[in-house]
Amino acid sequence: MKLSSKALLALAISSITATAYAEPASQDFVPTTLAGTSAQSEAKGFIEDFTLGGTTRNWYSHESKYRGGTFSYTKHGKTETDRNRTNWVQGTILNASSGFTQGTVGVKTEVALYNALVLDRSKRDIKGGSNRTLAGSDGDAVDQWSKLGLANMQFRVSNTTLTAGRQNFSSGIVDTIGNRALPSSFQGVSFNSEEFSNLSFQGGIFDRVSPRTEQSLSKFSSEYGNGQTTDKVKTLGFNYQPFKSLKTSVFAANVEDFWNQYYFGATHELGDAQTLALTTGLNYYKTTDTGSKKMGDIDNDTYSLSLGLTHQAHSLTFAYQEVNGDEYFDYLHETNGIYLANSLTSDFNSPNEKSFQVAYAINMAEYGVPGLKFNVYSARGWGIDGTHYTGTAYGEAGKSRSDLRLMDGEKHQEYGVGAAYAVQSGPLKATAIRATYVEHRGSAQQADGNIKEFRLVTTIPFKIL
Structure with missing residues (x-):
């Protein structure tokens, strides 16, 4: 998924990849002026600027509880269990995009065909598919399927x-998520x-989501x-950069x-990575119930604060996160609308939870191997307390998460290691290969349980026209 400037705020805060700066971060004030150029005045034409291309992604995951x-x-009408699950899917996006017509008002069209080819079709392996492999009601994989993603x-x-x-849309609350073979998208109207x-403004009204692993639109x-x-x-907001070193x-x-x-999100850069650079990040969410309160009473304040130190190829990040509320810090399914620093395999967002993460990364470009990066992290969450929860949205045992009212002093921990390489030149330039191993361990009533996962993802961009 191509990240917008808004998503980069989250990456700056929870960074586990080293960042190199060519020069010290400037602390100069940035005055607000009208943009120097008009993008529409430079429009080349509907046909003249037409492009056809896309990406293909090989997505493999093996999990063990x-x-x-x-x-x-289910096998022959009988429920079978084991501790492993494997999903392997090839997801391809073919995107056709016109240019903007010339004139005062430019018009453009964008259409993208999403296709998924299931490479592991074993019912025993995919275990119903979840949001990884599309499966029928009988648990069999849908071998190959397509849809209009955009x-x-x-x-x-x-x-x-x-x-x-x-369309795609990206903000701290409503954001396209692309961590499967295919990304999600949203149906509605938006502006940028x-x-x-x-200073930029952005907003939208959406009524449906196109999920990562479904053919149809969903509420x-x-x-x-x-x-x-x-x-x-409905969402509305702005991005503002008052100083060259500060983005909000x-x-x-x-x-x-x-x-x-x-x-509210902010990231501030100070210093020079060739000696020592400091990246400070803050993310804060306030959530309150509204309307008919389908999710029950909600009064939740959640924030994360991080400090990242970078010296040449090496970066070290410390992140603290806290949930103040008797319910989960919740966000919209099939979105990436959680920019908290400790949103990892586990979101570390249970009621009243506190968590701390330490992450280290090395950028091998400093040692003559551009495009190669390694990272390792450890995160711990504690103090989970749902005993004061009085609603039903998060409190029915046997539903999507554990009964909050049983969570009393729960804790968990997560460890992860990863390697990533981006091809720098040649016909496969910009191809990205990412391998990760994560282990999560939780106490008896912690919702994410005890699981290990190895994931290998290769994304290849291509251009036809």
């Missing part, structure tokens, strides 16, 4: 673009305005809830009959 944990599947019209005046249809040099639901759905998500982002969202959510 331990300490008595198992996955289940289909939209765009209208541009100066540096402001209105997009209508199925960059009329000022260091929005919450990541941790018990299946409640909503028909409308402010967004609000109304999820109809679920919650109102407010987000």
Whole structure:
């Protein structure tokens, strides 16, 4: 997934890859002025700027539960269990995008065909597929399927673009997620305005989501809830860079009959990575119930604070995160709307949870191997307390998560190691290969349990026209 400037805030805060700076981070003030150029005035034409290309991604994951944990599947009408699950899918995106027509108002179209080819079709391996492999009601994999992942019209005046249809969108609350073979997308209307040099505005109204591993559109639901759905998500916000070293982002969202959510993110850079650079990050979310309160009473304040030190090839990051509320810090399912520093395999977002992460990364470009990076991290969460929860959205045992009211002093820990390589030249330039191994261990009532996962993902971009 191509990350927007908003998503980069999260990466700066929870960074586990080394960052190299050519010069010290400037602390100069950035005055707000009108943008120097108009993007629409430089439009080349509907056909003249047409592009056809995309990516193909090989996505492999093997998981193992331990300490008595198992996955289940149905065989000949009987439920079978074992501790392993494997998913292997080839996801391909073919994207056709016109240029903007010339004139005061530019018009553009974008269509992207998403295709998934299942490489491991064993019912025993995929265990029903979850959000990894599309499976039928009988648990059999859908061997190959396609859908329109993107289909939209765009209208541009100066540096402001209105997009209508199925689209990507990126903010601290509503964000396309791309951690499977195919990404999610959203159906609705959005705008992006960059009329000022260091200040941009963004907003949207969406009524459906196109999930990562489904052929049809779905209503929005919450990541941790018990299946409640909503028909409308509205969001509005801005990104502002008051200093060359400081970037901020402010967004609000109304999820109809679920919650109102407010987000603030900031990242600040200081120093020179060739000697010592410091990256400081803050993410804060405020969530309150609204409308018919399908998710029950919510009054939740959650934040993360991180400090990242970089010296040449090496980076060391410390991150603290805290949830203040008797329910999960929740976000929209099939989105990446959680920019908290300790959102890892586990989100570390249980009621009243505190967590701390230490991460180290090395960028081998400093040692003559550009494109190669390694990272390792350890995170611990403690103080999980759901005993004061009085609602039902997160409290029905046997639903999507454990009963919050049973969580009393729960704790968990996660370890991870990864390696990534980006091809620097040749016909496979920009091909990205990423291997990760993660182990998570939780106490008796902690929802994520005890699991190990190895994941290998190769993403190859291609251009036809």
